[in-house]
Amino acid sequence: MKTLTLTRPDDWHLHVRNGAVLKTVIAHTAKQFARAIIMPNLKPPVTTVLQAQAYREDILQAIPAGINFTPLMTLYMTAATTVEEIKLAAESSYIHAFKLYPAGATTNSDAGVADIKTIYPQLAALEKYDLPLLIHGEVVDEHCDIFDREREFVDTHLVAITRDFPALRVVLEHVTTLEAVQFVEFAGANIAATITPQHLLFNRNAILAGGIRPHFYCLPILKREQHRLALVKAATSGSSKFFLGTDSAPHLTTLKENACGCAGCYSAHAALELYAQAFETAGALDKLEGFASFYGADFYRLPRNSETVTLLKSAWKVPENYGTGDVSITPLLAGEELNWQLQ
Ligand code: NCD
Ligand code: ZN
Numbered sequence: 586m587k588t589l590t591l592t593r594p595d596d597w598h599l600h601v602r603n604g605a606v607l608k609t610v611i612a613h614t615a616k617q618f619a620r621a622i623i624m625p626n627l628k629p630p631v632t633t634v635l636q637a638q639a640y641r642e643d644i645l646q647a648i649p650a651g652i653n654f655t656p657l658m659t660l661y662m663t664a665a666t667t668v669e670e671i672k673l674a675a676e677s678s679y680i681h682a683f684k685l686y687p688a689g690a691t692t693n694s695d696a697g698v699a700d701i702k703t704i705y706p707q708l709a710a711l712e713k714y715d716l717p718l719l720i721h722g723e724v725v726d727e728h729c730d731i732f733d734r735e736r737e738f739v740d741t742h743l744v745a746i747t748r749d750f751p752a753l754r755v756v757l758e759h760v761t762t763l764e765a766v767q768f769v770e771f772a773g774a775n776i777a778a779t780i781t782p783q784h785l786l787f788n789r790n791a792i793l794a795g796g797i798r799p800h801f802y803c804l805p806i807l808k809r810e811q812h813r814l815a816l817v818k819a820a821t822s823g824s825s826k827f828f829l830g831t832d833s834a835p836h837l838t839t840l841k842e843n844a845c846g847c848a849g850c851y852s853a854h855a856a857l858e859l860y861a862q863a864f865e866t867a868g869a870l871d872k873l874e875g876f877a878s879f880y881g882a883d884f885y886r887l888p889r890n891s892e893t894v895t896l897l898k899s900a901w902k903v904p905e906n907y908g909t910g911d912v913s914i915t916p917l918l919a920g921e922e923l924n925w926q927l928q
Pocket of ligand 2: 598599600624832834
């Protein structure tokens with residue numbers, strides 16, 4: 586049987602929520618990845634070092650016994666974030682970044698930043714303390730077409746942020762367009778990007794052609810095929826600027842299959858398998874290890890992992906849902922067959 590052994594990977598962009606959903610999803614990530622950057626968009630958001638410490642404890646409690654997994658915490662940037670909090674975060678051993686959500690851009694982003702100019706003192710502090718800024722790069726202007734929101738953000742805000750804070754380390758999260766890829770490629774070594782499995786595997790037809798499929802709806806939304814091809818090229822190029830970030834974002838099935846469905850794809854159940862499928866289709870399985878296991882750690886200045894994981898080329902069927910009782914989460918490609926399987 587064909588196998589693929591890699592250095593154990595990390596997930597550099599992950600939502601695990603809290604409460605019963607956290608308990609349902611965390612084992613999926615912990616069995617695949619050694620570490621994950623945990624998004625702070627809870628209700629209410631995680632804005633202080635103390636809150637992140639409590640959230641970290643909850644996550645550690647939820648990990649099944651015997652699995653070695655480290656959550657890497659982030660704080661949610663708001664207009665009220667103080668420079669003192671940024672200093673505290675930089676001094677703490679478990680906060681690894683701040684997350685910037687434009688207000689209203691996506692799930693639980695109401696507390697986000699309405700005008701980036703108002704957080705310039707905070708961005709200066711991040712630059713000074715050398716703490717990365719993770720950006721959800723979409724404008725929220727209602728006049729801007731939803732398919733153009735990332736490109737517009739790159740042209741206006743990202744150009745300004747990287748010009749005004751040239752030493753700031755920035756991750757443009759879950760890039761979805763050719764324009765975002767090009768921006769990151771031509772920017773300095775301190776600018777990187779994560780790429781999700783769904784944006785490598787699917788274009789917008791997956792959501793809209795032949796019926797509306799809410800489990801493919803996430804933000805930034807899937808784009809045209811030409812953009813998917815640009816993402817595959819970037820991810821498989823061997824460039825250390827692009828690394829794995831699933832953006833696995835669980836929502837209850839009832840809230841996805843809804844007249845106004847939530848944004849987010851749940852991919853933690855088969856994250857590495859999904860990436861392996863995308864890299865294999867591109868004829869670039871040899872590039873998967875750098876993308877999944879090396880470049881993110883290098884960017885965050887953390888040691889690369891030393892254990893390994895093995896994928897088997899062995900087809901399996903993705904369950905229709907995960908969870909028990911009130912929790913039912915429909916995974917990406919529910920009921921479909923995947924070629925690779927984590928040993
Ligand atoms: C994320 C979520 O549900 O928290 N949703 C999504 O569509 N990606 C938020 C985010 O990362 O935008
Ligand atoms: Zn996300």
